[in-house]
Amino acid sequence: MPIYLDHNATTPIAPRVLDAMLPFLREQYGNPSSSYALGHAAKDAIAVARGHVAALIGAEPEEIIFTSGGTEANNIAIRGSIGPNGGKRAIVTSTVEHPATDEPCDQLARDGYAVHRIGVGADGRIDPDDARRAIRDGAGLVTLIHAQNETGVLQPVAEIVASAHEHGALIHVDAAQAVGKIAVDVKTLDIDLLSIAGHKLYAPKGIGVLYVRRGVRTQSVLRGAGQESGRRPGTENVASIVGLGEACRLAAERLREGSTAQMVVLTRDLFARLQHTIPDIVLTGHPTARLPNTLNVLFPGASGRAVLEACQQVMASTGSACHADREEASAILRAMGVPERKALGAVRLSLGATTTTREVEDAAEALAEAWRKCMAGTASAS
Numbered sequence: 029m030p031i032y033l034d035h036n037a038t039t040p041i042a043p044r045v046l047d048a049m050l051p052f053l054r055e056q057y058g059n060p061s062s063s064y065a066l067g068h069a070a071k072d073a074i075a076v077a078r079g080h081v082a083a084l085i086g087a088e089p090e091e092i093i094f095t096s097g098g099t100e101a102n103n104i105a106i107r108g109s110i111g112p113n114g115g116k117r118a119i120v121t122s123t124v125e126h127p128a129t130d131e132p133c134d135q136l137a138r139d140g141y142a143v144h145r146i147g148v149g150a151d152g153r154i155d156p157d158d159a160r161r162a163i164r165d166g167a168g169l170v171t172l173i174h175a176q177n178e179t180g181v182l183q184p185v186a187e188i189v190a191s192a193h194e195h196g197a198l199i200h201v202d203a204a205q206a207v208g209k210i211a212v213d214v215k216t217l218d219i220d221l222l223s224i225a226g227h228k229l230y231a232p233k234g235i236g237v238l239y240v241r242r243g244v245r246t247q248s249v250l251r252g253a254g255q256e257s258g259r260r261p262g263t264e265n266v267a268s269i270v271g272l273g274e275a276c277r278l279a280a281e282r283l284r285e286g287s288t289a290q291m292v293v294l295t296r297d298l299f300a301r302l303q304h305t306i307p308d309i310v311l312t313g314h315p316t317a318r319l320p321n322t323l324n325v326l327f328p329g330a331s332g333r334a335v336l337e338a339c340q341q342v343m344a345s346t347g348s349a350c351h352a353d354r355e356e357a358s359a360i361l362r363a364m365g366v367p368e369r370k371a372l373g374a375v376r377l378s379l380g381a382t383t384t385t386r387e388v389e390d391a392a393e394a395l396a397e398a399w400r401k402c403m404a405g406t407a408s409a410s
């Protein structure tokens with residue numbers, strides 16, 4: 029059986045999430061804006077889901093806006109908040125963002141905003157002092173990834189939030205990879221805007237959330253009717269919203285039961301097994317400030333792509349991009365100072381809620397065997 033170790037790319041829909049959704053794809057098809065019972069049922073279901081999402085991140089239900097995913101949430105947060113909240117024309121972000129942050133920032137730069145990208149250290153983390161220096165130069169918005177999707181490295185969000193607020197800037201956190209895997213509380217962290225992507229926590233693709241702290245203004249990037257308090261027009265994706273609500277309820281349950289610590293044990297076991305057969309394998313990123321489920325490893329002497337191609341049993345990803353004539357190393361690893369040649373050895377292994385010890389053992393064996401095959405191929409070719 030193939031082993032799925034790519035949960036940072038997407039997760040399967042949890043069976044209970046699907047069960048919660050199905051009635052809204054069948055008989056409960058009403059439009060939540062309709063004034064008869066079928067519409068009310070849909071509207072009530074959205075309210076319940078909003079409550080579950082809010083509870084997972086410590087927000088109030090009215091601070092939750094449903095979107096089409098993490099990308100749209102980031103776009104509303106970045107393009108929609110910079111104008112109406114004080115009007116400062118500078119944005120601080122980092123060199124390790126997802127394209128869903130990078131691209132809207134690039135667009136704002138083309139529109140005349142100053143965009144400052146803070147670099148990271150070899151451990152993938154921003155130095156809070158670098159952030160403070162950049163923010164005090166007149167930032168209106170700070171937008172940062174919470175957990176990096178390729179490396180799983182966690183940024184020092186709390187310290188950076190304090191600097192942002194001290195200097196009157198809003199802070200948006202792209203928590204698409206963090207929510208559901210670790211405890212995230214918007215009030216404890218004092219965050220203004222936060223993005224969630226449903227398909228990273230066992231809900232369907234095409235649904236997400238933007239948390240907007242009460243009092244923070246966002247301009248809609250779409251124009252239309254008044255759904256989501258006018259902040260995100262368009263008839264609600266009721267079934268997916270219900271699914272995301274249930275996924276958040278289940279995530280809160282898992283976190284209460286200690287899923288983070290259990291995941292750390294499994295992930296460490298996978299790395300220890302790989303290291304046992306491949307002593308020179310390197311784990312990238314900070315050793316402890318990281319997601320519990322993510323290992324980004326550099327296979328020595330072989331490209332990550334070649335290792336995965338030789339290992340059909342394991343589904344995982346590399347951070348590299350394949351161009352017509354050559355492979356290009358991950359920009360995230362390059363931003364951390366990993367040399368191009370070493371960075372080409374990267375493979376991201378991301379475990380999920382249903383990953384078993386047996387799968388970890390089998391995956392470690394299969395990956396080590398694939399690496400050995402690649403090395404043997406390299407030796408015979410040279």
Ligand SMILES: Cc1ncc(COP(=O)(O)O)c(C=O)c1O
Pocket residue numbers: 036037096097098099100102126128173175176177202203204205225226227234235236
């Ligand atoms: C950190 C991060 N932000 C944003 C996104 C985009 O989310 P979506 O795929 O729901 O648009 C992703 C998805 O890969 C992500 O990993």
